[in-house]
Amino acid sequence: MSTPREAIVEEVADAALDFESIFHSHYGGIARAIVRVVRDPARAEEIAVETFWKFWRNPKAARSGHAGGWLYRTAIRMALDDLKKEARRLRRESTEANRLPPQTPEQAHSSSEERVRVRLVLASLDPRQAELLLLRNNDLSYAEVAVALDLNPASVGTLISRAQQAFRKEYVNQYGEPDYER
Numbered sequence: 001m002s003t004p005r006e007a008i009v010e011e012v013a014d015a016a017l018d019f020e021s022i023f024h025s026h027y028g029g030i031a032r033a034i035v036r037v038v039r040d041p042a043r044a045e046e047i048a049v050e051t052f053w054k055f056w057r058n059p060k061a062a063r064s065g066h067a068g069g070w071l072y073r074t075a076i077r078m079a080l081d082d083l084k085k086e087a088r089r090l091r092r093e094s095t096e097a098n099r100l101p102p103q104t105p106e107q108a109h110s111s112s113e114e115r116v117r118v119r120l121v122l123a124s125l126d127p128r129q130a131e132l133l134l135l136r137n138n139d140l141s142y143a144e145v146a147v148a149l150d151l152n153p154a155s156v157g158t159l160i161s162r163a164q165q166a167f168r169k170e171y172v173n174q175y176g177e178p179d180y181e182r
Contacts, residue, residue, distance in 0.1 A: 022067050023052055030075045037079035047082060051075040092139060121171045129163035136160050 030051060034044035051074050055067070103111065122130045128149070135145045145160075146153035171178065 019056060022055075022071075026068055026071050027052070030071055033072060034075050034079045037076065038082055043082065044079070047078050048075060051078055088139070117171070117175055121167060121174060124170055124174075125163070125166055129159075129166050132156075132160050132163045133167060 027048060031041075031044050031048040034047050034051075035041055038044055038047065051071060054074060055071055122133065125133075131149060132145065135148055140148065142156040142160075143153050145151070146156050151159065
């Protein structure tokens, strides 16, 4: 008769063997499926490893008896998410490059002064308002901002609007009305 401790050790060892056998039997197919989506073998291997890491941390998936289906579904979803992230990055980079015409030295100096002003105004705001503005300016969605700052997602829009109003008021107080014709 085994003790409770021995039973636990035996169960953990069985789980490790099951994971290892599942990994060896499914890894190649999962990685190939991901490569077909992302078209990058190195990134596909990273996503495959992340998929198995999720599987390892999800005891329900490991015990469900449908490990292969869970792994393929999760891997494809993660690959599609990776494609979406890459597309957003490329879109952001291309719009930034296309909207900034070459600057004259005067324009570059003026832009530099404006960035300093913005930083000073942000520093004088309530830290939470400054965080809201910076996170939203970095293309985070309202949901991502809510998670990052531990806020109710329904209130993020209102809080950002208030932060924008506070920023504008503080900017006008410090520097007067902005001159958009620079």
